[in-house]
Amino acid sequence: xxxxxxxxxxxxxxxxxxxxxxxxxxxxxxxxxxxxxxxxxxxxxxxxxxxxxxxxxxxxxxxxxxxxxxxxxxxxxxxxxxxxxxxxxxxxxxxxxxxxxxxxxxxxxxxxxxxxxxxxxxxxxxxxxxxxxxxxxxxxxxxxxxxxxxxxxxxxxxxxxxxxxxxxxxxxxxxxxxxxxxxxxxxxxxxxxxxxxxxxxxxxxxxxxxxxxxxxxxxxxxxxxxxxxxxxx
Numbered sequence: 391x392x393x394x395x396x397x398x399x400x401x402x403x404x405x406x407x408x409x410x411x412x413x414x415x416x417x418x419x420x421x422x423x424x425x426x427x428x429x430x431x432x433x434x435x436x437x438x439x440x441x442x443x444x445x446x447x448x449x450x451x452x453x454x455x456x457x458x459x460x461x462x463x464x465x466x467x468x469x470x471x472x473x474x475x476x477x478x479x480x481x482x483x484x485x486x487x488x489x490x491x492x493x494x495x496x497x498x499x500x501x502x503x504x505x506x507x508x509x510x511x512x513x514x515x516x517x518x519x520x521x522x523x524x525x526x527x528x529x530x531x532x533x534x535x536x537x538x539x540x541x542x543x544x545x546x547x548x549x550x551x552x553x554x555x556x557x558x559x560x561x562x563x564x565x566x567x568x569x570x571x572x573x574x575x576x577x578x579x580x581x582x583x584x585x586x587x588x589x590x591x592x593x594x595x596x597x598x599x600x601x602x603x604x605x606x607x608x609x610x611x612x613x614x615x616x617x618x619x620x621x622x623x
Contacts, residue, residue, distance in 0.1 A: 400504030410475040419471035504588035519548040
């Protein structure tokens, strides 16, 4: 089977993490989550982790060069394909990632962009709760814990993150749209972008994503003259 090297884009609440985990298991490719990379580096006190810790501690974004270096080190250890979950987020990150992949002689198979309406995203995020102890996510509307307010995994208390409050969610979505639109156009011009409907249940979205990935594996849209303006639903 062709090795898959994928990127999943989408705003917070679009279901990137859930779908990325399922794709990773189905195709045997490694899921790379920048959040997990940061937490891992900080916990293991690597040189990059120590640098990143200062930014995380201050609650500010980790600079692109540092994030790209984390990605580069992880990609260097992989052999069977990868799926980048939520990275890149901006055009400079996309351009930096391209340089890393060129250096490693790795090509992207496709960029999946989950499209979900603002009303749905606000509802999903405002209902999201996180375990204060182990970080396991729950959703009061779609995937609640068995015991109200308690984590199924470790029994810790469930909390709402500050940035999941509705007014902050709306602000985050505006910023995401502003930063990511140029990135999507960048991948569209490279004939790599696959926009897809992200509304609906987890299984429903998973089936759509499976159809898109099958098109990628079949070389869909690679014919000479294709504009790259796909609409996969």
